[in-house]
Amino acid sequence: MITQEEAVNTADRAQPGQKSRQKRSEKRRKPAWTDRILWRLKRQPQTRPFTPNVPVTHFSLSLKSYISHMMYSISDHKPVTGTFDLELKPLMTVPLITMIPDGLCTMENDMLVSYSSTPNFHSSSWDWIGLYKVGMRHVNDYVSYVWARDNQISFSDNLNQVYMNISNIPETEDQFLLCYYSNNLNSVVGISKPFKIPLRFFLKEEEPLGEIQQVLSQDGSE
Secondary structure (H helix, E strand, O other): OOOHHHHHHHHHOOOOOOOOOOOOOOOOOOOOHHHOOOOOOOEOOOOOOOOOOOEOOOEEEEEEEEEEOOOOOOOOOOOEEEEEEEEEOOOOOOOOEEEEEEEEEOOOOEEEEEEEEOOOOOOOOOOEEEEEEOOOOOOOOOOEEEEOOOOEEEEEOOEEEEEEEOOOOOOOOOEEEEEEEEOOOOEEEEEOOOEEOOHHHOOOOOOOHHHHHHHHHHHHHO
């Protein structure tokens, strides 16, 4: 017959293959998943009974580093961090919209934006074009935008032009991007190459509008 004291001593002993424990855990809990990083790639469905599954070709994920931070002593579960490389591949080789920032501004401090579309692209009256700083993280991080159809000034052979107001943008030498957002596809379908807005097109309070008009006129005559 095992007494209560003997049972406690037995529970404190190390299991075979383990080091002796100096102090028994009072929490008696199962290992948590908080100190693990689980990840997987979704596989494509089988097209035929004997066709093996292959990774999805639209993106690839690879683990670069996996580190356990043993210096944390708040809990008996040590946090871990991982670094992954995620490569997204385009679903189509030809973009539906090709953005062409002309870089020309009118006297009203508007920027002329040109873009072309593929024949199979179906636009919507809710489509819009956003102006972003390079490094944007969300589609709502625009510094200015325009409805694609509202401010349209020309339309021919799938080539469109719209004016975008940039008068409220502070003077900066940062680079910008133009993105076309499709309401039907609920996605960005066209991105321009990075470009800079010339500093002379930023309206300064100390400079009269007439002087800016004169500068633009001189630039146009050159």
